[in-house]
Amino acid sequence: MEKALVLxxxxxxxxxxxxxxxxxxxxxxxxxxxxxxxxxxFHDEGRFVPYTCTQCDxxxxxxxxxxxxxxxxxxxGAKMVSDALCVGCKVCTIACPFGTVNYNPASGKVIxxxxxxxxxxxxxxxxxxxxxxxxxxxxxxxxxxAWAAKTDAGQQANA
Amino acid sequence: MKHVILGAGxxxxxxxENLRKADPSANVVLVGGEDKPPYSRMAIPYVLTxxxxxxxxxxxxTDGHYDDLxxxxxxxxxxxxxxxxxxxxxxxxxxxxxxxxxxxxxxxPITPPVPGLDLxxxxxxxxxxxxxxxxxxxxxxxxxxxxxxxxxxCIILESLVERGVNLTVVEAEDRMISKMMxxxxxxxxxxxxxxxxxxxxTSTKVTSVAKDSDALKVSTDKAGDxxxxxxxxxxxxxSNIDFLxxxxxxxxxxxxxxxxxxxxxxxxxxxxDVAEGPDFGGGFQVHAVQPTSAEHGRIAxxxxxxxxxxxxxxxxxxxxxxxxxxSASFGHWMGEDDMAVKMDHDHHSxxxxxxxxxxxxxxxxxxxxxxxxxxxxxxxSRVKLGPWKDKLxxxxxxxxxxxxxxxxx
Numbered sequence: 001m002e003k004a005l006v007l008x009x010x011x012x013x014x015x016x017x018x019x020x021x022x023x024x025x026x027x028x029x030x031x032x033x034x035x036x037x038x039x040x041x042f043h044d045e046g047r048f049v050p051y052t053c054t055q056c057d058x059x060x061x062x063x064x065x066x067x068x069x070x071x072x073x074x075x076x077g078a079k080m081v082s083d084a085l086c087v088g089c090k091v092c093t094i095a096c097p098f099g100t101v102n103y104n105p106a107s108g109k110v111i112x113x114x115x116x117x118x119x120x121x122x123x124x125x126x127x128x129x130x131x132x133x134x135x136x137x138x139x140x141x142x143x144x145x146a147w148a149a150k151t152d153a154g155q156q157a158n159a
Numbered sequence: 160m161k162h163v164i165l166g167a168g169x170x171x172x173x174x175x176e177n178l179r180k181a182d183p184s185a186n187v188v189l190v191g192g193e194d195k196p197p198y199s200r201m202a203i204p205y206v207l208t209x210x211x212x213x214x215x216x217x218x219x220x221t222d223g224h225y226d227d228l229x230x231x232x233x234x235x236x237x238x239x240x241x242x243x244x245x246x247x248x249x250x251x252x253x254x255x256x257x258x259x260x261x262x263x264x265x266x267x268p269i270t271p272p273v274p275g276l277d278l279x280x281x282x283x284x285x286x287x288x289x290x291x292x293x294x295x296x297x298x299x300x301x302x303x304x305x306x307x308x309x310x311x312x313c314i315i316l317e318s319l320v321e322r323g324v325n326l327t328v329v330e331a332e333d334r335m336i337s338k339m340m341x342x343x344x345x346x347x348x349x350x351x352x353x354x355x356x357x358x359x360x361t362s363t364k365v366t367s368v369a370k371d372s373d374a375l376k377v378s379t380d381k382a383g384d385x386x387x388x389x390x391x392x393x394x395x396x397x398s399n400i401d402f403l404x405x406x407x408x409x410x411x412x413x414x415x416x417x418x419x420x421x422x423x424x425x426x427x428x429x430x431x432d433v434a435e436g437p438d439f440g441g442g443f444q445v446h447a448v449q450p451t452s453a454e455h456g457r458i459a460x461x462x463x464x465x466x467x468x469x470x471x472x473x474x475x476x477x478x479x480x481x482x483x484x485x486s487a488s489f490g491h492w493m494g495e496d497d498m499a500v501k502m503d504h505d506h507h508s509x510x511x512x513x514x515x516x517x518x519x520x521x522x523x524x525x526x527x528x529x530x531x532x533x534x535x536x537x538x539x540s541r542v543k544l545g546p547w548k549d550k551l552x553x554x555x556x557x558x559x560x561x562x563x564x565x566x567x568x
Contacts, residue, residue, distance in 0.1 A: 009567060038530075038559075040559070040560055040563045040564070042560070042564060049563050049564075049567050051563055051567070060450070063173075063450070063453045063454070063457070064449050064450040064453050066169060066199035066201045066202060066218070066449050067199055067201075067202050067215065067216065067217070067218070067220075068217075068218060068219055068220050085215065085220065087202050087205040087210060087211055087215065088205075088210075088480075089201055089202070089205075089478075090478045090480065090485070090528065091201070091449045091450065091478060093478060093528060093531050093532055094450075094476045094477070094478045094487055094489070094531055094532055094534070094535060095449075095450045095476075095532065095535065096532035096535070097532055097533070097535045097536030097539060097540065098532060098533065098536055098562075099529075099530030099531060099532035099533035099534075099536065099559055099562065100530075100532070101532060102528060102529055102530065102531075103485070103528040105483070105528075108210075
C-alpha cells in the first residue's frame with residue numbers, strides 16, 4: 001500500500017522542527033520560509049496546523065504544467081517537479097487549489113513536497129507524532145480528497 | 160471509433176492521450192498546424208531568454224511519445240469541416256474521415272489596422288518560428304518597440320529586457336495587463352517596470368510604422384516618433400474558427416459548446432483556447448488559459464468516447480512575472496461592492512479580494528507567490544468563510560490561513 005504523510009493538527013505544538021528539517025534537506029539551509037511543509041499558527045484558538053501537499057490524485061499542478069515538468073514517482077506516488085524541465089512559468093502555483101506548490105525566486109523554479117523520496121524529513125523531525133508517514137488509507141487524505149472533489153472538473157472526470 | 164483532433168496544443172494533446180487511455184482500440188489522429196512536435200506557446204519566452212532550448216517547449220519530452228501511444232500525429236491545417244459526411248478537409252487537400260471531431264485550433268494573434276505592420280522587422284511573437292525571428296533581431300542595444308502590454312505582451316517584455324534591448328512599450332489602454340489587473344495594480348506594475356529602464360507609454364496608440372533608412376520609424380498619437388530595429392505586435396488574439404464557415408458549427412467569440420463541450424453539431428466537440436465554454440460564473444466564455452485547456456482536453460475526450468461528463472465551468476486565472484514582480488488574478492476580481500484591499504506601494508505589494516456573501520468570488524495579487532493557489536481553492540470550492548470573512552476584510556493577505564482554517568477542521 002502506498003504511504004502518505006499523515007498530519008494530525010491535534011498533536012502539533014507549533015515547534016516548527018518540520019519546517020527546519022524540510023528546508024535543510026531540500027534547500028540546504030535552515031529557512032522555514034523555503035520549507036515545503038508549513039505550520040499554521042492560529043493564536044486565538046491555540047491551534048497549530050501542519051500543512052503540505054497531499055499528493056492528490058487530481059494533481060492539478062501536473063495537469064496544468066505546460067512543459068511536462070511534473071510527474072508521478074513510481075516509488076512513492078509523489079508528484080515530483082523536474083528542475084531540468086521546469087521553466088518557472090508558475091501556472092502550477094495558481095492551478096493547485098491547496099496552495100502547496102510555490103515559486104522559488106532564487107532558483108526560478110517551483111518547489112513542492114516530494115516526500116523526500118520515501119523518507120520524509122519532516123516526519124522524522126516531528127517530536128510529537130503530529131507528522132507521520134504511514135499507509136495512505138488511514139490518513140486525513142480522504143478529507144482533502146473530498147475538498148478536491150468540490151473544486152471542479154477534474155474529479156468529475158475521474159468518476 | 161475514429162477520432163480526429165484539430166490542433167496540437169495542450170487541449171489537443173491531452174484529449175488525444177485521454178482518448179487512447181479510454182479506448183485502446185480507437186483510431187486517434189492529432190493534426191498540428193506547425194512543422195514541430197506539439198509544443199507550449201507559454202514556454203516561448205524562455206526560449207527567447209535562452210533559459211531553455213526549443214526542445215524544452217515540447218509538451219511531451221519522451222521520443223516517440225505519440226507513436227508509442229498509437230496517436231497518429233500529422234501536420235496540416237483544417238480548411239473545411241463537413242459534418243454530414245463526417246469529413247475534415249485540410250488546406251493541402253487531404254481529407255480525413257472522423258466519427259468524433261475535436262476542434263482545438265486555438266487562436267491567432269491580431270494585426271491591428273495600422274499602416275506599415277506588413278514591413279520587414281515587424282513581427283508577432285506567437286510561434287517558435289516567430290521566436291527565432293525575434294531572437295535574431297532583438298540584440299543587446301537594439302531599439303525594440305513592443306505594441307501591446309497585455310498578458311502575452313508582458314511575458315515577451317521580460318524576455319526582451321533580459322536580452323538587453325532598449326525597450327519601449329506602447330499600450331492603448333491606460334494600464335498594463337488591463338484584463339487581469341485593476342488601476343491600482345496596473346500603476347504599481349508601471350512604476351516597477353519603469354524603474355528597470357523600460358519606457359512604458361500607456362493610453363498611447365501606434366498610428367503607423369514606416370521604413371527609415373536601415374531601421375523603422377514608429378509613429379504614435381501622443382509620444383511622437385520612435386526609432387525601432389524591431390517592432391513586436393502583441394495586441395490580442397482571435398479564435399481560429401474561419402474554417403468552420405458553412406459547417407453548421409455555431410461560433411461566437413470562439414466555438415460555442417455546451418457543458419459536455421459538444422458543439423451545436425452532434426459528434427463535434429471543442430476544447431482549449433478556441434472553445435467558448437461554461438465558465439464558473441454560469442455564463443459561457445473563451446478562457447484562454449492553460450488550466451482550462453487541460454481540463455477541456457480531458458473532459459472532451461471522455462465525452463467523445465461516449466461518457467456523459469459535465470464540465471462545471473472554468474475559472475479564469477492568470478499568473479505573470481514581470482521582471483520579478485509577480486501578479487496573479489482569479490475569477491471575478493473586479494467584484495461588486497464587497498471588497499477588501501491591502502496595499503503597500505513601497506514594497507510593490509497588493510491584495511484585493513472580492514466577496515459575494517460568505518464567499519470569495521475573485522482576487523488580485525501583486526508581489527506574492529507563497530500559497531497563492533489557495534485563492535483558486537477558496538473561490539472554486541466556494542469555501543464558506545464564516546468568521547474568517549471579517550478577518551480577511553481587515554487583512555486580505557491572510558488568505559492561506561483562511562483557507563486552512565476553513566478546510567482543516
